[in-house]
Amino acid sequence: MAKYIINVDSIRDERSAGSRAYNIKCLKRWHACIPMTLVCKHSAFKDYQTSKANILKKISTELDPLISSVAKYVVHPSIYPETAAQPSIMQQFVSYLDVPSSEDITDTISKIWEIGEKARLNNTHHQKKDNHQYPKIGIVIQQMITPRISGVVFTRNPVTGFDETIVEVFQGKGIYAAQREMAPTRWVYKWGEFIESPILY
Numbered sequence: 001m002a003k004y005i006i007n008v009d010s011i012r013d014e015r016s017a018g019s020r021a022y023n024i025k026c027l028k029r030w031h032a033c034i035p036m037t038l039v040c041k042h043s044a045f046k047d048y049q050t051s052k053a054n055i056l057k058k059i060s061t062e063l064d065p066l067i068s069s070v071a072k073y074v075v076h077p078s079i080y081p082e083t084a085a086q087p088s089i090m091q092q093f094v095s096y097l098d099v100p101s102s103e104d105i106t107d108t109i110s111k112i113w114e115i116g117e118k119a120r121l122n123n124t125h126h127q128k129k130d131n132h133q134y135p136k137i138g139i140v141i142q143q144m145i146t147p148r149i150s151g152v153v154f155t156r157n158p159v160t161g162f163d164e165t166i167v168e169v170f171q172g173k174g175i176y177a178a179q180r181e182m183a184p185t186r187w188v189y190k191w192g193e194f195i196e197s198p199i200l201y
Contacts, residue, residue, distance in 0.1 A: 004044035004055075005062040008037040008140075017041050017138035018078025019155075024140065038066060040109060040139035042080070048113050056106050063102035063141075071143050072098045075108045077116075078138035092118075097173060098144060109139050147173060151184075164190035 006017075014022040021039045028034055040059060048055040067073070077093040092115045096108045116137040151169040156162070168184035188196035 002043070003062060004040055004059055005066065005141075006039055006041065008039050011039060014080045015042070015136065018080045018136060018140075020076055020078035021138050021140050022078075034142075035145055036143040038063075038141040039078070040141065042136040042138045044139075045113050045116060045137040049117065052110075056110055059109060060102055060106040063105055067102040067105065068143070069101070072100050073105060074142050074144055075099050075105055075112070076140040076142070077112045078140050080136045080138070105141060112139060113137060162190075164188055164195075 008021060008025050008028060011017050011021055011025045017039045024034060024037055044055055044059060075096045099105050099108050116135060149169060149171055150173055151167060154166040157164050157166060167187040170184040185198045187194055
């Protein structure tokens with residue numbers, strides 16, 4: 001059986017591990033400085049739907065020699081295509097910070113995939129029964145760093161689904177911003193210009 005966990009450099013395209021994973025590969029190719037990054041392929045999510053316990057055990061086994069006992073990790077969903085799930089489902093896909101071990105990473109992957117299962121079942125009722133319309137859920141696993149500034153970019157509005165780019169920036173890890181306890185600095189780009197931007201002093 002092929003490996004589910006691969007280095008980000010080994011991704012072929014968005015279909016194999018999602019848009020986020022492929023974009024990170026492109027950043028690395030352009031010599032951007034990124035943390036150590038592993039990817040769990042979409043094929044693992046597909047197999048998970050029929051054999052949950054066995055797939056999670058295989059993933060944990062593959063992660064064990066790759067995960068440092070003294071580091072912590074961030075676990076991101078990596079979805080393709082990002083328009084496959086309803087906006088209400090997309091909002092539930094969040095990144096998990098400070099995940100400490102291969103066992104905890106595996107549990108976190110399972111949480112993300114359960115949301116993916118909900119999206120898949122939801123699409124069965126709302127769209128044609130075409131496997132290409134179901135969201136493909138890859139996973140990005142990155143070693144945590146201690147940031148002074150964090151941010152997130154949405155290439156499509158996660159609430160409305162509108163075709164606009166949203167950039168949100170906040171100090172530190174941004175945990176409080178993610179929980180809506182702190183308002184981020186925000187830009188919205190649409191129609192070739194910024195239609196919303198902060199007043200910077």
